[in-house]
Amino acid sequence: MSCNHTIHKHHHHHGWDNSIAPALTVKPGETVEIDTVDSSGGQLSATATLDDLKALDFGKVNPVTGPIHIDGAEPGDAVAITFLDFAPSGWGWTANIPGFGLLADAFPDPALHIWTYDTSLGKPAAFSPMGAVAMKPFVGTVGLALAEPGLHSVVPPRRVGGNLDIRDNSKGTTLYLPVEVAGGLLSLGDTHAAQGDGEICGTAIESPMSVQVKIDLVKDANYPVPRLETSGPVTNHIDGMGYQVTTGIGPDLMQASKDAVSGMIDWICQATKMSAVEAYMLCSVAGDLRISEIVDMPNWTVSFYFPKSVLG
Template identity: 30%
Template structure:
């Protein structure tokens, strides 16, 4: 199994691949935390941390996947996420609805036997990947930002056992990932989860000639669902982006017209905020999930 540990700080078509993989290959990504492991103890806070382009949200990669061409879809199955035994949560001066009057602070959070402990309160961890995606065809996008390529989606459903689908916009797709959280609530209110170094094991594949505009997440089991992940500076545009893509995909498999599909979505599809720590300059990231329909073909595939 190839191990990818080179770190990059942007999604770019110009990055030299750290590795080359074939469809069906299993890969290991070794990641730093979103601070590049620089908050070494609680005396280090974000007011003294140089948290610019070359310091935030490093991602391991990128990986060139053979056979992936623009117009295809890159499929990523998350097999495992193994986290370190300590993570960090911190406040910033511009993240989240309560940033005004909240002091800079860092807290180290120990992780042991699948449990995290914050100020004496223990709760189960749910390791998830904050930053994952492929290279855009246009300008570079720094890792801390989100877009139609993926990036900093901060969706806590991106965890072990899920499958992701990304539009391929450059040859080889150039997959990269990082910014693992041991735990994070929807919205990521103060701008950080339990930021933690991790080892991620995934399998990559290529779906040829499939139109996809935004990343899609698939979950499995009795309550398996499809989620379209989208973003924009504000909620109304972000929800429109996700809803339009979900409606297009549902219409393609059901044969329903736009009005019937829209009504069905209102009955069965949930809008959920992944990251909304405004006034942080990162766009609002959300997802719309809909149940799988066994009587119809898969939404993506």
């Protein structure tokens, strides 16, 4: 579709700062096509190697395109962002970055996988040595400026959005973000071609792409935190063959999460003979970490769902 406005990827910045001048001003109801840079900040490419990963400058990661000033947005309102469509690039990367991810202690060495995929999203992307992952593009980082002055890291999610990594912020979804400053100052980036719930190794299929959005305003919404509304089912692209499910049970949700994921990695390695770090990265882009039970004290149940369709 043709949008009212376009922002090119050179209008990007690192961190949230309400003093950054808007790259664009829009009226509620207008549409914008936003070009993004991948989460490496362009340091990795379709021909990247492990040496490129090792040389990453973390001061350049997670750039976001913007900001966009929304006419009439005031503190207490909410900006509504509807994701209309995505134009994927056809390549992406997934990495195990030392010190990062749910199982960082178990996987101290760097690893990198470069993906190529069908930009029509008509077929799954192959994973070496085996497996294929269905694509579902979405925006990993999307947020507004904080009222607190100064530069704030993009890495943690916040009440005004940010690095949410909710894989259902995809086509058809409307995301509502609380406004803290006049104009809202919306920016987004960190686009992913696919990700499982939890993004357990710390990366998804990190892939640059253009995003088409419609921007609206809800006056006096007074939302304390982000909320979203999907336009339909969210997992029917992978559900057809069912799941393998492992669990973690205990009084600590983090440890139970680690146990559930570790169990799935062990199963994948046994079933396919792929390396543990490959299984870890594959789980990050295709498997879903869920809290199944959090009321039967003293122990809670965390489950990890891995689609059978990935391994055929």
